[in-house]
Amino acid sequence: MQAVRYRPEIDGLRAVAVLSVIIFHLNNRWLPGGFLGVDIFFVISGFLITGIILSEIQNGSFSFRDFYTRRIKRIYPAFIAAVSLASVIASQIFLYEDFNQMRKTIELSTVFLSNIYLGFRLGYFDLSANENPVLHIWSLAVEEQYYLLYPLLLIFCYKKTKSLRVLRNISIILFLILTATSFLPSRFYTDILNQPNTYYLSTLRFPELLVGSLLAVYGQTENGKQQTANGKRQLVSLLSLSALLICLFVIDKHNPFIPGITLLLPCLLAALLIRSMQYGTLPTRILSVSPIVFVGKISYSLYLYHWIFIAFAHYITGDKQLGLPAVSAVAALTAGFSLLSYYLIEQPVRKRKMAFKKALFCLYLVPSLILVGYNLYARGILKQEHLRPLPDAPLAAENHFPETVLTLGDSHAGHLRGFLDYVGSREGWKAKILSLDSECLVWVDTTLADNPLCRKYRDEVEKAEAVFIAQFYDLRMGGQPVPRFEAQSFLIPGFQARFRETVKRIAAVKPVYVFANNASISRSPLREEKLKRFAINQYLQPIQAMGNIDKSNQVVFDLVKDIPNVHWVDAQKYLPKNTVEIHGRHLYSDQDHLTEFGSYYMGREFHKHESLLKHSHGNALQ
Template sequence: MSLPSSSSYRPDIDGLRGVAVMMVVLFHADFGFNGGYTGVDLFFVISGYLITGLLFKELDRGGIDLVSFWERRLRRIAPALLVMLLVTVGAGYFLLMPDAFSSLGESVIAQALFCANLYFWKDSGYFSSASEEKPLLHLWSLAVEEQFYVILPIVLILGHAWLKRRRGMSTTRRTLVRGLAWLWGVSFVASVVCVYRDANTAFYWLPPRAWELLTGSVLAGLPQTWLPRTKRIRHWIGSLSFVMIFVAGLAYEDETPFPGLAALLPCLGAAGLIWAHAPGENVPQGDRSWTWRLFTWRPLVGIGLISYSLYLWHWPLLALAHYLNVSKEGLAVGVRAALVVAAMLLAWASWKWVETPFRKKGLITSRRMVFGLGLGSIMTSLMIGVWLVRGQGLPERIPESALNYARGRDDRDLTASWTGLEAAQKGEFPQFGAEGRPVRLMLWGDSHARSLMPVLDRLCEENQVAGEMAIYSATSPTFGFYRRSRHGLNERTELLAEAVLARLKQTQASHVILAAYWMECSGKDSVRFENALVQTVQRLKEAGPQVWVVLDVPTQPYDVPKALALGGLWPSDAVAMSTSMEEYHVANKVMQSLIPRLKTAGAHVVEPMELLTGAKGRSRVEHGGHSLYIDSHHLSVTGALFLKPLFEPLFK
């Protein structure tokens, strides 16, 4: 007999849901809990435990009814989700610029096809919209669960049938649990490896995430004899699990490699609490630990009951508010608090008038109607998404002057490509400038280097020379140092650096330009970064070329195209809030202090701020009705060409 998961109501699990959703909400609303995103991992464990427990019960009764299983999933997920989608799209019609509205349509389509996680995986990166401004970003986790719900019952049905024929019923359950444990191990190893090789894939894809759901699945299959039998043991397990969850929630940060090994802490914490609180034959109701009393506290259980709707509603409210905000300070505390309260009120209304009636068959009684609702939800979402995408975000809603600014997001050089590491090691680097002419220039850096491509390409064409680029996102152009980032090469930065040096010696290029998001490169070890950059200049000088170091362009406190465009709809002056000269020097103090050492090492220092300083000592963000940026810190093609006088000396 397995550990009971659904034979009776478990208020402690609703309490755990309440903790999980509040961790996520408080994290997103910036009210502490730097690692509050681990609340999603708690949900994964809970979901795996409850769903697998129900499926095991059906197996015990003779077999899994897939149609009934998916009917329950549809009743649980579809109605509240559809209402949230319709309201979010309706709000987007009045609030979002065409690019953001079209992107919202794409995410609606992805959600309808159960692959929102893959869409946001593909959409993530330096040149995508800020993650906090994507109203449906939170649906990635729902897609992971949906994919798991499709695969798990089929695996159990096939495994159960095969084992029943070969071994008989006596060992089937135990073998199935062992099989799930084996899958857990494979998925966990994949997660650990993937988080260091491709963190985005590890975060969004099901295979590196499946072990978190399978943690609950394996727990649901454990026999009752494995339950902790004494109050003392339950207290210790519950207490330790509680600490594990809150250490992860409070100590983890955005930069923590995740999921991988780091996800063990919250997942085992959730599993430990479920295990310690599980009812058993020798565990009387009064013999409960302090964690049981905490997680069955009625207000916390109440939040757990509305946790699904709260998760659905909190993020669109915050994302739309972030999208509309162009102030330097971000959303005020009062605004964020009001949004959290609004989300809870909407969640309660959704739970009472949408979730509950559908789950209890108060509105739709027949199975045919349920599947009709599911199909209707999918078709409605697809039609809305296609309408927004094919209509390119319905630009006719927006004045032309605002559209010109909004188009700044797409004003980028699409021909500039990332440099593949393997290709670079073979001496193959993407070229620009005059085709077939000698290579006289190497551009080495990250996405900030890539944003300079339009001006360098034009100057190379005018001077009939060619250039090559060694560009990889979030990867500093340095020897002996790397910037840790989900998007970068990380430990493999040195491999690219050595390939660049070898190529420079081979081509005997006259110039090498180093450009990067320097203020992010140094991270928490500025001294090591400074020494590495100086040594990099020295090594490049020894190889022969002139070395040019391009300082950062001013980072603005808002998304520039969006802020300029919104200024055309209602009062806001993005130009007056752009970065001042003083703010620029403070933000870039590491590179500013490093200039003398760079010059001593033989580098020419290029300072874009000279040309980008406008009226009243503030940086320029627009020119001739067009944005100079594609976001807050990458230049647009218009912005790059604005810097042409800075780079003309390279060609003289």
């Protein structure tokens, strides 16, 4: 059995994969299917690593120690350097909550479990996906999990049968079983596995690596076959490359069964291309051009660094789409750090001979402990900064009245605590805030009426003297710009009609007070304070309001204005229009949520002019 030969065209295919991912991350409208580059990487990785393992098994030279030593040297030094850079930068410009989310991802990435953590880490206040500089390392976790398990299957099957065909058949069965999991209902993942975001799940990604592994197994059963290109192979190779490139433009992240069976098409095309290019076809020559091959050689570092700088650019600017200056800066930093990583870390470490124990200790264990230790230390500093009390005006009013009023909604109900405590303490009541499950924001459907969560909220309504409702209505209707999130993922179909009916049903038994929503702003003022330390803010546009909040609130007002027993509360009009701070205190904690002081201030100003529960009952909208 010959050793696995180097194929420059595969490095060329790596270049296509990494450039696709980078373009997609810079602006997903430029290349809607650019995220498929990760799937192409999986196929390439499965093919190359499996081929190496099989060759060594058949030569009798395979050693788990040698295999994992190579994996550590190949993956970890460059990884730990990139993630350390992200940690140091984030510790200087991130707020405490944002840094803590990133820290948790990094800690689990050192034991290759970051994808599982990201699978269940979904919450309204979580660091937005495009602002998490280590989000992309989920794919490394999937690969390493695969290579902790699949070599065991290779060794076991070959030792028992000495047959590559048996191994191929077992791998096919495993591939089919794992592929079938993409058809499981979403509730299986959310309720049983507690993994609401299936995008990172290993079981749904392993089939992509298995495509590459099966290609390697299949290739090694074809000893002595013709290795030159003919017309048929030229056609297959050209069609495979063309179809794969078309997928990058046609498939987008909103297609069904992603991850799952939808992604198998580009994976199978990549495998077909890899197989056909071994015969010296036209795509072989195209992807073997020196500049393309070089990009492929540094593709790992490009992948590591590009997202780090893109995420920081999003975090600093608050923009959903990066402008030309930010894109230029990201491109320059990515290229520079990738070249440094390749020449100063990747190449020297890979060429250096090391025993497994030394590699494990020096390249994996010690750097991991230093990184985790630094992040824990930085978290402590940021937490002290986060909890440090500010001078001057009080943050909240004491309210010792019993909870007789119920406030229902999402996080835009939760941030009203300061407002409700202040106004309630002056009027003689206190509000209990319930953050609703997204399915229960409107509960008029029969299916939702039987939902235990929604039923619990309805029981709370029965006990309350009055009900307040506050939500990020724009997020549910797909209206004004949503600064931190992709609106489509939070859109509730038919929200307006369903919201009106929900309010109407509650108002039939209790007085209802529907709160207007506050404006969103272009950037977090708390982040602005951190950026001022490095004078970065002077290069950014001033913070300003986003969208037309009066028009948006008018839509909600019109939905409920004629419902008896409903009151409209427009407290946000008492927030200043041209500033995001009062007396040196910030009114907003991020782009759409009020700080505790901001909520308190709004309540104080509201109480000077209006009251809440002193309204007469009936249709008292104002």
